[in-house]
Amino acid sequence: MxxxxxxxxxxxxxxxxxxxxxxxxxxxxxxxxxxxxxxxxxxxxxxxxxxxxxxxxxxxxxxxxWNDQDGKSTFWHSSAHLMAEALEALYPGIKLGIGPAIEHGYYYDIDFGDQEFDSADLEQIENKMLELAREKNTYNRSEVSKSDAIAYFEEKGDEYKLELIDGLEDGSITFYQQGAFTDLCRGPHIPHTGMIKAVKLLNVAGAYWRGDEKRKQLTRIYGITFPKQKELKEYLHMLEEAKKRDHRKIGKELELFTFSEKVGMGLPLWLPKGAKLRERLESFMRKAQVKAGYEPVVTPHIGHKNLYVTSGHYEKYGEDSFQPINTPHEGEEFLLKPMNCPHHCEIYKSKPRSYKDLPVRLAEFGTVYRYEQSGELHGLTRVRGFTQDDAHIFCSQDQVKEEFKKVIDLVLYVFESLGFADYTAQISLRDPENKQKYIGSDEAWNKAESAIIEAAAEKNLNTVTELGEAAFYGPKLDFMVKDALGRKWQLGTIQVDYNLPERFELEYTGSDNQKHRPVMLHRAPFGSLERFVAVLIEHCAGEFPLWLTPDQVAILPISEKYADYAQEVYSVLENNDITGFVDHRDEKIGRKIRDAEVKKIPIMLIVGEKEAEARAVAVRKHGEGDVGTFSIDEFITYFNNEKAKSLGSSAE
The missing domain is CATH 3.10.20.30 (Beta-grasp domain)
Structure with missing residues (x-):
């Protein structure tokens, strides 16, 4: 060269x-x-x-x-600038907060001052954005001194940008300009505005400046853009499908859960059908865990403040994330439990451990509480009280890889049994350029990272590797699942932790008769039951697998004359662990069938004169229609075969 x-x-x-x-x-x-x-x-x-x-x-x-996620993010960040330019043209004097790209699209936080604005104005803003895009203005980057940046936004009168500049170092500040619009921004941006061909502003929300409820509430406008109109059309169609699958809507229709302002925002109430669904998920996981060598434990909903000080969570997450419990005795400080791991460390420490005892696998369906701002709450996906299928494995360094493989097996068993076929495993490792932010020795990290990489390879997982995404206490493996609409969700995580064993001074006696620190693995295949159920509802549109659905059968008597026989059928099925109900309403059979279809009941059993005489049932499947007439014993066999198929071959 x-x-x-x-x-x-x-x-x-x-x-x-x-x-x-x-x-x-x-x-x-x-x-x-x-x-x-x-x-x-x-x-x-x-x-x-x-x-x-x-x-x-x-x-x-x-x-x-456009085929790269970083390409899309750059496109959407540039679109946020284009929207801000359009807003300044239509609403002179507005003040701008921040305008980042998000997973799908972008937003910008705006202070409209005394100017009137509502969602009816979005179409006008879209049109202005397209008008400006057609000018094909380039996004020009310039490095600016801190004093010049301050002078620019002082003259403009934008205190939000001035506050952002205050936290920046001189020599690291850049502006971007397209057309008549200039913004404080690190970038990067696309070459020019003309690449933006399709625009849709999706919704408007309130957002406190810098996420602080004590600061001014700004107007947050969400949008999305595409390089082709066809792609926007497909995305909007997907959004319409997503609305139909919204777990809040389906959860209400199927009577699974509800919320009450008197109970408190973000605290779900599980209705009888939803509780049955939860119980089945928990039972499914408990059986799998016992088979995999886990021991069930139960810990309190609260803990002494010192527990979380010892674990480091109190310092890391801040006082505002922990909710105190008032007690009659002065000086006592108890907090609502925000995570289960410190409690499990104390269980491990409750008696001496030998290398012969390892690995120790402790599992709990533990309900935890974390304060989320009201604006961030969303159905079951973002709540303040949730139950984790939490487990912690205490093992030697040499056992990490094998334990990882066993947890991978468990996660894949869950995915197969619940119909999640499309997933990617993200291997999150240290940033090699910034090792000082992590705890533990290089030797321990290298062993743990190698164990994860090798375990994922030996399990033939489709993986992506992300440097710098490891937790400060160890590397991890996250499972990113695609649902029926192609949306990605993180379900299932495995983390390696050197931090808590050190902080809690956990030990075991090795074969050399010396004391050693165990390695701690955190794992939760569901993550939280609330969020998992929400994702599952939207994935299957409320049509749960037969083994999981709360009401597996609806028994529909043609008239009141056959109510006794219907009840007799119900009792036999109940004795064979088949759940459902008898529809005793004074309605025509056609209406009963339609209502059962709407409620997504997998199997309908119609009983009338012929069925009562033959001691049989006429069987209909949801969405498919008539299957045939079976004796009650034949139906039980048919049902059990269908249930086994719905659970997946791995669950046999």
Missing amino acids: SDSNIKVTLPDGNVKEFPQGASAMDVAMSISEGLARNVLAAEVNGEVWDADRALPAETALKLLT
Whole structure:
């Protein structure tokens, strides 16, 4: 390579030379003009940059398009700036908070001051955004001194930006400008506004400045954009489907759960059918855990403050995250339990342990409480009280890999039994450039990270690796599941922890008769029952597998004359662990069938004169229609076969 050239290494290992000052866009153009038209940004030595920035002398380069998540994020961040430009044009004098990309789209927090604004104005803003996009203005990056940045926003009168600048170091501040709009921003951005072809502003919400309920509430406008109109149309169709599957709507229709202002926001009340669903999930997991060698434990809903000081959670999460319990005795400080792990450490420590006892596997369906701001609460997916299928494994370093593999088996068993077939395992490791933020020795970390990587490979998991995403106390494996609409959810996690065994001074006596620290694994295949049920409802649209559904059968007598026989059938089924109900309403059979379909009852048993005489039932399946007429014993056999199929072959 000549002194005047830079060296660029592409993802396939191919190395190219370019003149100094060359950008990622120049590299794209050297490959093909078609590729260059689709480049949104570039990953340069692991960081996402604008595609037109001059590359360093030694560059590992990945060109980012709409097919890359970082490409989408850059596109949506640029769209947030375009929306802010449109808002300033339509509402002169507004003040801007922050406008980041989010998982799907973006938002911007706005202070409209005395100007009137409501959701009816969104279409006008969309039209203005498209008008500005057609100007194809470039996103121009400039480095700005702190004093110049302050002067700019003082003149503009935008105190929110001034507050943000106050926390920045001089020499690290950048502005981006497109058209007549300038914003404080780290970037990166897409090449120009013309790449934004389709716009939809989705909803409006209130948001406290910097998430502080004591600060001013701003107007948060959410939106999404696409490079093609067709993609927007498909996304909006998916949103309509998602509305139909909304777990809050279906949960109400199926009488699973409710909320009460008197009880408190974010504290779900499980109705009889929902409680039955929960009990089945818990029973399913308990059986699997006992088979896998876990021991059930139960811990209190509260703990002394010192427990969480010892664990480090009180310092890490802050006083506001812990809810105190008032007691009659002055000086006592008890808190609602926000996590189960410190309690399990004390159970482990309750007696001496030997290497022969390891691994110790402690499991609990423990209800915990965490304060969430009211604006963040959402059905069962974000609550203040929730139950975790929590377990902690205390093992030697040499046992970590094998224990990891066993937990992976358990997680995959859960996914198969509940119809989650599309998932990716994210391996979260240390940031090698910032090791000081993690605790534990390099040797322990290297062993743990290798154990996770090898365990995932030996289980043939489809994995992605994320550097810097490890917890401060150890690496982890998170399972990202796609639901029926293609949305990603994190369900199931396994974490390695060196922190709590150290803080609680946990020990075991090794074969060398010396004291050793165990390694602690945290795992929760469901995560929280509340969130898991919410995701499951939306995944299957409330049509649960037969083994799990609260009411498995509805017995529908054609008329009151056959009520006694219907009740007799119900009793026989109940004795065979088949749950359901008899519809005794004075309605025609057609109405009873329609109502059972709406309630998503998997199997309907119709009983009339012929069935009563033959001691039989006429069977209908939800969404399929008539299956045939069975004797009661034949139906029980049929039901058990269907139930086994619904649980999956791994559950046999």
